[in-house]
Amino acid sequence: MKILGIDASLNHTGLALIEEGKICHLSTIKVGKTRSTARLGLIRDEIVALVKSHKPDKVVIENYSFGSRGRAIFNIGELGGVIRLALLDLGYEVLEIEPKVLKKKITGNGNASKEDMIKAINEVYKLELKDDNQADALGLAHIALHNI
Numbered sequence: 690m691k692i693l694g695i696d697a698s699l700n701h702t703g704l705a706l707i708e709e710g711k712i713c714h715l716s717t718i719k720v721g722k723t724r725s726t727a728r729l730g731l732i733r734d735e736i737v738a739l740v741k742s743h744k745p746d747k748v749v750i751e752n753y754s755f756g757s758r759g760r761a762i763f764n765i766g767e768l769g770g771v772i773r774l775a776l777l778d779l780g781y782e783v784l785e786i787e788p789k790v791l792k793k794k795i796t797g798n799g800n801a802s803k804e805d806m807i808k809a810i811n812e813v814y815k816l817e818l819k820d821d822n823q824a825d826a827l828g829l830a831h832i833a834l835h836n837i
Contacts, residue, residue: 693745694830695736696822697768699761702732703822706743707830712814714743717822729771737775748776749833751825752785786829795828 691713696703699720706714718735720728740748753769776783789799796809803821810824811817813831818824 690747690834691743691745692747692749692830692833693740693743694826694828694833695748695750695772696825696829697732697750697765697772698822699728699764699768701820701822702736703820703824703826704736704739705823705826705830706739706745707827707834710834712827714739715823715827717820729768732768733771733775736772737779740776740779740781745781747784747833748781749784749786749829751791751829752787754788784833786832791825791828791832794832 691706691708694703694705694707701720702718704714704716704718705712718732720731723731750769750772753765757765773783792801792806793799795801795813796805798805801809803824806828807818807821807824810827810831814827818827
């Protein structure tokens with residue numbers, strides 16, 4: 690089973706692909722100064738290219754953080770919609786995991802910090818990650834693989 694985890698973010702989208710528990714791909718899409726719809730297109734295109742190249746069996750994404758506030762929530766919603774639509778066009782049903790569920794399953798604490806997530810993922814996969822976006826993406830893939 691090959692699973693792609695996506696931690697969607699407007700600035701640093703984390704991607705993790707695992708197959709039979711082994712990491713095949715781990716990266717962060719960094720958009721730099723790209724903004725507006727160009728940013729959405731850049732993130733979409735990189736995800737589509739990865740999916741077409743690796744053909745995962747399942748794709749899992751961190752669901753929206755419904756506690757977020759401010760103007761950015763509209764951009765985050767647009768990004769989530771663009772990613773979900775691109776994956777649907779490629780024939781994928783996307784499994785969504787709530788942020789608190791991700792944290793609880795990986796660390797045991799639904800309110801875990803970014804540092805706690807990184808530490809827990811590093812322990813599970815014997816890594817030295819420093820990127821919380823990659824840690825979250827890997828956590829999502831791990832949960833989907835183990836159905837926990």
